[in-house]
Every structure is written in C-alpha cells, then in structure tokens.
Amino acid sequence: MDDDKRLNIAMISEHASPLALTGSTDAGGQNVYVDSVARCLGEMGHQVDVLTRRDDPHLPAEVEMAPGVRVLHIDAGPAHHIPKEKLLQWMPDFAQQARSLLEPRRRYDAIHANFFMSGWVGMALRSALRAPLVTTFHALGLVRREHQGAADGFPNERETIERALVHGSDRLIAECPQDRSDLIRLYGAMPSHIDTVACGVDTQLFRPGSRSEARARLGLVQDEFIVLQLGRMVPRKGIDNVIRALALLPRTVPARLVVVGGEQRIPDPETCPELHRLMGLSHSLGISERVSFAGRRDREELRDWYLAADVFVTTPWYEPFGITPLEAMACGTPVIGSKVGGIAYTVCDGVTGYLVEPKQPQALAQALQKLHAQPRLARAMGLAGMQRVHKHFTWGQIARDLAAVFQRLSSAGGRLGAAAPASPGPWNALSAPPWQTPALGQGGYAGWQR
Structure with missing residues (x-):
C-alpha cells in the first residue's frame, strides 16, 4: 500500500x-x-x-x-x-x-x-x-x-x-x-x-497474439475476412444491423460474421427468440452460410475469438458503456462501434477504428470494406487501440x-x-x-x- x-x-x-x-x-x-x-x-x-x-x-x-x-x-x-x-x-x-x-x-x-x-x-x-x-x-x-x-x-x-x-x-x-x-x-x-x-479491461487476459494460431485453435478458415460480434443476445445490441451490413458487402469480399454470446454453448433457436429472429434474417438476406453463431463462451476462451477476428463490431443503439470494445482493443483488433454511450468515448474514430451511427448498415458496410481493402491501416488501428487501453483503461x-x-x-x-x-x-x-x-x-x- x-x-x-x-x-x-x-x-x-x-x-x-x-x-x-x-x-x-x-x-x-x-x-x-x-x-x-x-x-x-x-x-x-x-x-x-x-x-x-x-x-x-x-x-x-x-x-x-x-x-x-x-x-x-x-x-x-x-x-x-x-x-x-x-x-x-x-x-x-x-x-x-x-x-x-x-x-x-x-x-x-x-x-x-x-x-x-x-x-x-x-x-x-x-x-x-x-x-x-x-x-x-x-x-x-x-x-x-x-x-x-x-x-x-x-x-x-x-x-x-x-x-x-x-x-x-x-x-x-x-x-x-x-x-x-x-x-x-x-x-x-x-x-x-x-x-x-x-x-x-484485464490486459493480462486480453493481450495480442497470433491471428493464424487463434483461427487454427477455433477451426476457422485462414483466408476469410472475419467480423466478430460478441455479447448478449438481446435486440438492443444491434446484431441485426451487422447482419444487414454483411449482406451489403460485395461478394468479392470473403466476409464471415461470427456471433459469440447467448445463454447456451450450443445455440438453439427454439429456446432463444432473438437467435431465431437473427437466423431468420440472415436466411432471408441470402447470407446464412456466411453467418456463424458460436454460442456462449467462458471469459478465458474469448481472447482467441478477438485474436481471430479481422475486426470487432458492436453497433447497439443504446449502450451505457460497453466493455467488449476495450477487450478487442487490448488484443490489438480494430473496432467499429456505434456512436453511442461509452463506445463513443473508448473508440477513437479514424485512429483505433471507426464510429458509425446505429441502425445504419450502409455506413457499417462502408467501414468494413475500408478495413478489408487496407489491412495495413487495420493493423495500425489495432496497435493504436492497444496503446489507448494500456494508457487509460486498465x-x-x-x-x-x-x-x-x-x-x-x-x-x-x-x-x-x-x-x-x-x-x-x-x-x-x-x-x-x-x-x-x-x-x-x-x-x-x-x-x-x-
């Protein structure tokens, strides 16, 4: 003391x-x-x-x-x-x-x-x-x-x-x-x-590492552009907005959305109305084969998901603070977040990622395309996010x-x-x-x- x-x-x-x-x-x-x-x-x-x-x-x-x-x-x-x-x-x-x-x-x-x-x-x-x-x-x-x-x-x-x-x-x-x-x-x-x-954020648990090794551990394809959404399976988290943005990306972008979270490790749409709704939406948009629901994961497992992602996305229309963007940033992953609550404070637009308006899938799709087209920029944003976390948010x-x-x-x-x-x-x-x-x-x- x-x-x-x-x-x-x-x-x-x-x-x-x-x-x-x-x-x-x-x-x-x-x-x-x-x-x-x-x-x-x-x-x-x-x-x-x-x-x-x-x-x-x-x-x-x-x-x-x-x-x-x-x-x-x-x-x-x-x-x-x-x-x-x-x-x-x-x-x-x-x-x-x-x-x-x-x-x-x-x-x-x-x-x-x-x-x-x-x-x-x-x-x-x-x-x-x-x-x-x-x-x-x-x-x-x-x-x-x-x-x-x-x-x-x-x-x-x-x-x-x-x-x-x-x-x-x-x-x-x-x-x-x-x-x-x-x-x-x-x-x-x-x-x-x-x-x-x-x-x-716990910077001992959430820290940089190898993306390819994390993907290998999780069984994810190495050459896909992986977009990660992680959090509770509730409407205000705006997961539907991310699904709609994915549908707007050109087919030349080999993007996959991975959604981690929910009540069960093996997602069951019969017992989770929000999961049922989101699966129905991805099917109606013709992208169900590019949207994966990974279910609930323990905190010790989350680092690999952050590391495996090219970008972490969180676009709720209401979020008092939001810890997941900090966890992603601590792992060196760029973040696209909605311009609300604490996300607008933790994510520096154009520096550690991008801020977009909630419920605007077109704006989100444009930000995703930019990061896919400029991997060096994405890596620089990931590094800037990690530095910001260590300076202000341990x-x-x-x-x-x-x-x-x-x-x-x-x-x-x-x-x-x-x-x-x-x-x-x-x-x-x-x-x-x-x-x-x-x-x-x-x-x-x-x-x-x-």
Missing part, C-alpha cells in the same frame, strides 16, 4: 454477482466490473465485502473470492434466478439482511453501490454503517426508456429512486462523458458532485481512481460538496405492498419506509 490508509469498502451489486458467468441473460458488463474492481482494490491492500443476492440455495453464505475480497450472499426473495426487472420488491429484505450481517463485522469507510437498486440499499444502510455512499448507476432508467420505450421492463419507481440517489449520494461515478451529461441533463445532478471513472487504473474518491470522502468526513439527502416525500409515493420497507433503526432514512 501507499501512504493512503487501508480502506474497508462495502460494495453492493444486488443482481450482478462477480461469481456469475458472463454472457447469460442477466450477467454481463456489471459482473465483470464488480469482479475486476474488487480484485484490484484487494491487491492494493484494501478490504472489500461484495454484497449480492443469493440466487441459488446451495451458495455458501461467504466466499473468499480473492485476497482481501469476500462475496457475501444476501437472502432476499426466492433463492433462484429472478430477472433484474422484477427484483425491486426484494430490496427491503436485502437491506435488512445486509444490515444484520454487516453491522457487527467492521467499520466501513465507503459504500459503493452499483445500479439503482443497490443504491436504494446503500441509502437504507448509510446511517447504520456510518459510511458515505458512492453510486455508480451503470445504466440510467430515463436514458434506457428514451431508447427502448415500452420494451423497458423496469418499474416506474426506478426514476424516483434514481433522482433521490443523484441528490442524496455523497458522490456519483459517471463512466463516460455521455453518462455525466445524462446525469446533469435528465436528473439535475451537480457537475461538481460527479467523478468520471471509466470501466476497464482495471488497476480504474481501481486507483475509485480508491482516490473513497479516500477523499473518508478524509473529508463523508461529504464532498454533495447535495442534501433526498427528502422523504417521494418515497411515500412508492406503491405498497412491495414497499413495506422494514425499519432500519434510529437515524435511518424515514422516507425509505412506508
């Missing part, structure tokens, strides 16, 4: 356990974030307790995940998978169980809440644990609804909770400039109350930046120019019966209780 004191940190991530597989329905970037940040903070000498909901009755109460890092499974609702859109009703139980578990353990220097429901729990615990609350939203409800409309399945109370957290947290963490702008524009956050700390750097926020709060006695805590008023509007919040002791936030 440096001269800064060792911190005790309670990290709340109600639905995204660091122990969960990535790539499944409710496991993705937030799981990677919590896992990586917690490990790096532990390596720095800090003590981290990660609180996540028990979604399997066989999970132990406590798991020593890494030196200095414990995962604590909190009983809140049935011990099986529940979609995160349906979890809000169980947060009062989560808060009550967490307080009973944490209060006797140790004094905490900071509570780091990840996602709005974890923020709800953090607000409920803050006075009992006598620790400042730092909130990272990872995604904002109003932004999500701007882009997904009726497809957004979260309850309406999300906006009320997010507004209270924006004005009641001791600090807010924005993951990119767009996130910061949205907090100010949509929620009235004070600019001075926000620290911008990005997501990162998990070690991200953890140091977060620790600095926690240290400043701890030194300042918990508050650094934060707004006044949210008034109790809005919470009275939350609908019972799901909001029969248990009493959390004297000095707690009465407005969080019915």
Whole structure:
C-alpha cells in the first residue's frame, strides 16, 4: 500500500454477482466490473465485502473470492434466478439482511453501490454503517426508456429512486462523458458532485497474439475476412444491423460474421427468440452460410475469438458503456462501434477504428470494406487501440481512481460538496405492498419506509 490508509469498502451489486458467468441473460458488463474492481482494490491492500443476492440455495453464505475480497450472499426473495426487472420488491429484505450481517463485522469507510437498486440499499444502510455512499448507476432508467420505450421492463419507481440517489449520494461515478451529461441533463445532478471513472479491461487476459494460431485453435478458415460480434443476445445490441451490413458487402469480399454470446454453448433457436429472429434474417438476406453463431463462451476462451477476428463490431443503439470494445482493443483488433454511450468515448474514430451511427448498415458496410481493402491501416488501428487501453483503461487504473474518491470522502468526513439527502416525500409515493420497507433503526432514512 501507499501512504493512503487501508480502506474497508462495502460494495453492493444486488443482481450482478462477480461469481456469475458472463454472457447469460442477466450477467454481463456489471459482473465483470464488480469482479475486476474488487480484485484490484484487494491487491492494493484494501478490504472489500461484495454484497449480492443469493440466487441459488446451495451458495455458501461467504466466499473468499480473492485476497482481501469476500462475496457475501444476501437472502432476499426466492433463492433462484429472478430477472433484474422484477427484483425491486426484494430490496427491503436485502437491506435488512445486509444490515444484520454487516453491522457487527467492521467499520466501513465507503459504500459503493452499483445500479439503482443497490443504491436504494446503500441509502437504507448509510446511517447504520456510518459510511458515505458512492453510486455508480451503470445504466440510467430515463436514458434506457428514451431508447427502448415500452420494451423497458423496469418499474416506474426506478426514476424516483434514481433522482433521490443523484441528490442524496455523497458522490456519483459517471463512466463516460455521455453518462455525466445524462446525469446533469435528465436528473439535475451537480457537475461538481460527479467523478468520471471509466470501466476497464484485464490486459493480462486480453493481450495480442497470433491471428493464424487463434483461427487454427477455433477451426476457422485462414483466408476469410472475419467480423466478430460478441455479447448478449438481446435486440438492443444491434446484431441485426451487422447482419444487414454483411449482406451489403460485395461478394468479392470473403466476409464471415461470427456471433459469440447467448445463454447456451450450443445455440438453439427454439429456446432463444432473438437467435431465431437473427437466423431468420440472415436466411432471408441470402447470407446464412456466411453467418456463424458460436454460442456462449467462458471469459478465458474469448481472447482467441478477438485474436481471430479481422475486426470487432458492436453497433447497439443504446449502450451505457460497453466493455467488449476495450477487450478487442487490448488484443490489438480494430473496432467499429456505434456512436453511442461509452463506445463513443473508448473508440477513437479514424485512429483505433471507426464510429458509425446505429441502425445504419450502409455506413457499417462502408467501414468494413475500408478495413478489408487496407489491412495495413487495420493493423495500425489495432496497435493504436492497444496503446489507448494500456494508457487509460486498465482495471488497476480504474481501481486507483475509485480508491482516490473513497479516500477523499473518508478524509473529508463523508461529504464532498454533495447535495442534501433526498427528502422523504417521494418515497411515500412508492406503491405498497412491495414497499413495506422494514425499519432500519434510529437515524435511518424515514422516507425509505412506508
């Protein structure tokens, strides 16, 4: 450790356990974030307790995940998978169980809440644990609804909770400039109350290597122009846009799209509606023989897929941050991404790849053609991407930046120019019966209780 004191940190991530597989329905970037940040903070000498909901009755109460890092499974609702859109009703139980578990353990220097429901729990615990609350939203409800409309399945109370957290947290963490702008524009956050700390990438796991050797290991053809799409199999990821772009490429371009991700290692369109839709689209465009669905792969396997690709493509129409472009860049692969959210921050247009508008397959096809026609340019972009990652986006750097926020709060006695805590008023509007919040002791936030 440096001269800064060792911190005790309670990290709340109600639905995204660091122990969960990535790539499944409710496991993705937030799981990677919590896992990586917690490990790096532990390596720095800090003590981290990660609180996540028990979604399997066989999970132990406590798991020593890494030196200095414990995962604590909190009983809140049935011990099986529940979609995160349906979890809000169980947060009062989560808060009550967490307080009973944490209060006797140790004094905490900071509570780091990840996602709005974890923020709800953090607000409920803050006075009992006598620790400042730092909130990272990872995604904002109003932004999500701007882009997904009726497809957004979260309850309406999300906006009320997010507004209270924006004005009641001791600090807010924005993951990119767009996130910061949205907090100010949509929620009235004070600019001075926000620290911008990005997501990162594991540069030991994701690193350059031989493309031909990776293709040989994966059984891929050596002389094809391979376009990789990797991530969850959900409509907002824009995989259909990549398929349409592939169909626009001249037949003289020997392109193949490989889609990695989904619930199963062996993709089954009968059990995945989005996969069924995408397969139908590629068939209707006459390119089904040039689109391969590789299914879910463990994180340790992903490096080979990034290395094997000539270009990594991700063109969602909504993406709060997006870790996969950083993983590709760390492997030296150029990235074409849509000009949204964190992708517009991590990908430097014309330097590490290209930025295109979402839902514009023609623009994507043009960028793909350019990289196919200029392999030296593609290699230069891959090298520039790798250098950018190592300079700005390693998990070690991200953890140091977060620790600095926690240290400043701890030194300042918990508050650094934060707004006044949210008034109790809005919470009275939350609908019972799901909001029969248990009493959390004297000095707690009465407005969080019915």
